[in-house]
Amino acid sequence: MDYSAQRIYLSTPHMGGEELDYVHDAFQKNWIAPLGENVDGFEEDLQNYTRREHVTAVTSGTAAMHLALIICDVQPGDEVICQSLTFAATANPIKYQGATPIFVDSEAETWNMDPQLLEQTILDRIQQKGEKPKAIIVVHLYGMPAKIDSILKIGQKYDIPVIEDAAEALGASVNGRKCGNFGKLSILSFNGNKIITTSGGGALLGNEEGLISKARFLSTQARDPAPHYQHSELGYNYRMSNIVAGIGRGQIKVLDKHVEKRRSNHNYYFEELNGNWLETGYNDSSSEVGFSRNNETNGIYFLQEPDGYFSNRWLTTILVNPEESGGITREHIRLSLAEQNIECRPLWKPMHQQPLYKDSIYYGNGLSDTLFKYGLCLPSGSNLTEQELSRIVDSIKVCLREYRSQVI
Ligand SMILES: *Cc1c(COP(=O)(O)O)cnc(C)c1O
DSSP, X not given: OOOOXXXXXXXXXXXXXXXXXHHHHHHHTXXXXXXXXXHHHHHHHHHHHHTOSEEEEESOHHHHHHHHHHHTTOOTTOEEEEESSSOHHHHHHHHHTTOEEEEEOBOTTTSSBOHHHHHHHHHHHHHHHSSOOSEEEEEOGGGOOOOHHHHHHHHHXXXXXXXXXXXXXXXXXETTEETTSSSSEEEEEOBTTSSSOSBSOEEEEESOHHHHHHHHHHHBTTOOSSSSOOOSSOOOBOBOBHHHHHHHHHHHTTHHHHHHHXXXXXXXXXXXXXXXXXXXXXXXXXXXXXXXXXXXXXXEEEOOOOTTEEOOOXXXXXXXXXXXXXXXXXXXXXXXXXXXXXXXXXXXXXXXXXXXXXXXXXXXXXXXXXHHHHEEEEOOOTTOOHHHHHHHHHHHHHHHHHHHHHHO
């Protein structure tokens, strides 16, 4: 690990200043162990921010997803529909439950679950298996909200609960409605790389009190009300601690500022790299990502927000089309920046391509494969300085030029 000051990371924790006050307060009152004012306060903050009725804070986004599946009564042998283009933590809890993930590909306007393909998948699963999938997990990747209205409608039509993985999308919204507020249940993550962090943590959100209090019960070892330790159900140790929640209370105060800065990082990259917007609206359900292929461009593309969509631009992502960039691929850029001590990463490798899930059922159109092939995440922290941003952009420009001159 390189801990030198010069290294630029993809996304690092960014403290606002008031976090330590809440942590000190917990120390002073000796409320170190689970529960306490900070946990209550943080849950209330999240409730107010997302306008959800009920929230429970837990140890991670993964734990929140696991609880969401348990609450949706996902049992061994059940099928759960899950977006293929995502981080493994979205899908792994399906396996924790002994259930079967059914992966669905993305569409080109948001890079998230394709509603048309989702409906085809549901119909085909009913035909193949003779029963409906137990839940649908949709993700807002990189902070870009999914086509959530269409997905919720399909969920309603077939009476299948939708679980919203908003781990990357806190602060994003669709027509003014915040991510974390859609579907039967939503999950958030406060891992170190997310838009706000508690060093590690997550939350489960919903509007039905019974569901969230059930999750809270399961997250604290499922203790029956009795003076001794008595258990009728399988419990987990998933509750967020009062220390960690204190960090969260400070972080939520700077959340909107973080969103603003990440969006300005995105603008900066778009301007400085002479970015092109990906074309959309041509052909749904295809592997076309929207390159214009007109030779006038430098092959560096960005994803635009659809009308009414507000992305938190958690990570700035680009697609690099070697046919237009003079042969330069996203790997050329990634490796060249790595030499300059700048961290970039390919987009999430789709779940259906993962060794862990290679035998899983997948309903595809090829789009997520294309995105993985061409896509790169650029450093996007809300604490990036102007100097760092210009160092990154200069390094990319040098890579584009040097490679061209070698080829010519
Ligand atoms: C980070 C992340 C998670 C998991 O959250 P943790 O808090 O790290 O467990 C789940 N889904 C997505 C899309 C994520 O990016």
